[in-house]
Amino acid sequence: MSIWEKRFFTRDRGQGVLHKLWQVPWIFVLLLCGIAACGYVALYSAGSGPEAYASKHALRFGFGLVLMLSIAMVDVRIIARFAWVGYAGGIAMLVLVLLAGNVGKGAQRWIDVGPLQLQPSELMKILLVVALADWFSRATWERVGNVFFLIPPIIAVLLPMGLILRQPNLGTALITGMIGGAVFWAAGVRWWKFALVLGAAAAAAPVAYSHLHDYQRQRILTFMDPESDPLGAGYNIIQSKIALGSGGMWGKGFLQGTQGHLNFLPEKQTDFIFTMIAEEFGLVGGLTVLGLMCLVILFCYVTAIRCKHQFGRLVAVGLGTNFFLYVFVNVAMVTGSIPVGGVPLPLISHGGSAMLTTMLGFGVLLSVYMHRDAEFGPVRE
Amino acid sequence: MAKAGGGMRGVRREEEQRRGVFTRRALLLGLGQVGALGFLGTRLWKLQMEEGERYATLAEENRLSARLLSPPRGRIMDRNGVVVAGNRLNWRALLVAEQTQDVSATLETFTKIVPLQDWEKGRIEREVRRRRRFVPVAVREFLTWEEMARIEVNAPDLPGIVIDVGTTRLYPEAEHLAHIVGYVAPPAERDVGNDPLLELPGVRVGRSGVERQHDLLMRGRAGAVQLEVNAVGRVIREVERREGVPGQDVQLTVDSVLQRTLRNKIEEGTSAVVLDCRSGEVLAMASQPSFDPNLFNSGVSAEQWREWTRNRATPLINKCTNGLYAPGSTFKMVVALAALEARVVSPGERISCPGYMDLGESRFHCWSRYGHGGVDLRAGIKHSCDVYFYELAKRVGIDRIANMGNRFGLGVDPEIDLPGARKGLMPTRAWRAAQGKGWSLGDTVVHGIGQGFYQLTPLQLATMTARLASGRMVVPHVTRAIAGRPARTDWPTMAVSDRDLRLVRDGMWAVVNEGDGTAHASKLPAGYGNMGGKTGSVQVRRVTREQRERGYKTENLPREYRPHALFVAFAPFENPQYAVSVIVEHGNSGAGAAGPLARDILVETFNRFRTPAGPGPRVAEAQPGGAPGVPAATTR
Structure with a gap:
């Protein structure tokens, strides 16, 4: 009897849907609700009322919760079985977006799926994690040491990276690469191979820089010295830092942020939502949000370490890293620590596609959590 | 089984090895990630706590x-x-640079609605660059209703343009008081300095006259509003408002009705001053031609400016305070007083006048070819006998004459509260020596009759007359320190013998009131009392011996070569209230041109100020029902 048949016909160990729902880590769901509530408050302020962003945000989160719990019910082995199908689908969407995507801010990133605008590159990160986890879970640590064994997964990482670069979206491509790297790392790829790749990347950086788009170079240059162009590209960073800094310890109060409400803050409902929070609720508000995000990441790693099968472990690490990179890049960007890139703050920023992919990822994570004791077949030597 | 069992053990060992590596690495990765977020936390701390105040200031800005x-x-x-x-x-269009992305584009659009000249655009762009971005710059003033409507309709296409109502200066008396009141103009770059008020559009600074003299007083202090604005500069609300201090009003001593009358009596080239000789108040002061100060409001065109500055009659200049003339015979009182004080002549001493005086090779003529015979002080003034004053000057010397002149305000700062009033010149030996020239007795003789190097203003001659008449060191002024306050009359007594002053005044009485006085024709009409006066004529070019022998008549000369006509007078003689000085450029003769004018001015002054209590402005009493302290102005 295949896993498939067992899952759906024999209800092994009595795992009915109700029983499974009982096993959902509700404390984690509560954590997500807490973060989404922060998002609701911030978006309420950004829109000076619930109509503009906050209501939609709550609705999307509710939808996302249903999606997440539905995926959580799916046996992790089924997810593993369809890993490469999903990967192929992701690649297909990336190709599609290049051919027929909507142009936003000078890059093709979106495709319309019914009423939704989908950003395949975001979905691709999750699909890549699942695919890589599937690949590495089948191999022993010894085998992972084999260079030839590493060639297919490297291609699996480089292919979507290349497609995302073509959009062009340097930031997401780099993040995709880093997520892949995290899975490689957790799977046990040797230290020196990472050192080799990083060294090669550093050597290639100047060459790559010369091939960058002007706006990308501008971003890097602006990051180096934001005050050099206070009304142009540096404006966002400067205004964001002013907003953050002026928040102080306790912030200016709900709906009282001058930088946000007087529109000095750019894109305050999306990329700069964290600034809005830190302006109105101060350091306390900013650290609270960061703390909640840390708890989510910790949950990912706890799930990974407690998981009995390599597939689940790698998926959890990959998804944790994905979430971490969202948070890190966004907050580092608004505090002026790294160049500006259009990375939203998960569960808080306004935007349907990001919310959907984030909750989808957490669905997979929960599936791993709930099926942490699932039996996989023996590894290949 | 063994193989399978071994396989199972192998698998388990493999699994444990893989899991061990994974756990170590996952812990490392997880801790690294939490650490990275922790790093961002410290970054937040730095921004919000350590640099918080700096950023708070920036946010407020x-x-x-x-x-x-x-x-x-x-x-x-x-x-x-x-x-x-x-x-x-004054409805005007202003440009606030911070509210527009592109100043020149906005101006371009504006030009299509209300045409702007290129130089105007240049001025606006220059001011925009010079001033802070939130300071509005005037684009166009004095908008008509139609222009305003067109601007309002097109407002969405005109970012940064705001319509605003300001004030502009209005001078109802126009030319009549221009020289006293002065005019205002937009501040020049160097004026702006530390007063932020001057950066505002429509603000004017005084450029001449009282407007300039009391500019700071009248300017007031700027108020300020703090506005909350959003990123594109739209005003969200008013945070704080601090009202400015309005400029103070200034009150003139001048009577605008008398001023108008006076101005209507005089022609081009004439200047006349009417002083209250007890208080020094300038009651009227006119110099023809004049200008309309209202024209400066909207900026004087280059053409108009050229016309004013190239006009030889100098309409922009107040000749009463800035025109320099030799005093001619009106100066003889000073020479007489100097001689009396030095005791080089007694009032009764008769000096013989044969019509000339010889000094070495030179012969100095009296204005009367036939001479005046034996002339004493009174007759010398009455007939304006030149020989008498040649002799007096010879005896007393130029330096003592200058000293006496200075005491009457001649050749010294007139101390009037108008900017730029000239000091003039009283020549002395030392002054001449400073020029590297010597001083001869002949020079002294010529200066005895008020000819020569003297440079005096009509105002100084009026001051001299007021001091002669009142015996006090009155200082002329055109504004009152405090509006409505009675004029000051307690000026210090002149350091001149009272007896000498009376002798000289008596001579001036004779000039007008005796049948053979030089200005008998200018006697006041019946009912106006008596006045004392003195004529004067000043040659504007040398008279040669041949001309004199051919029977030289100045009225036959072209106008610009005729002598200036002067007259000084005070009245009423017994209780002097008014002092008048008149200079008619090229009027030919003081008795003919200036005297009658001075008389008419005095008559008008009496008419203007005559009250039931008697002639003269009532300076101290309050009019029932009128503003307290405002002098009576009713004419019955």
């Missing part, structure tokens, strides 16, 4: 935009409270 409020400029009133420089509404 972002949010708040200060706008200055211009206070109304103080008005100028005449002595009766009639407004002679007021403010009227």
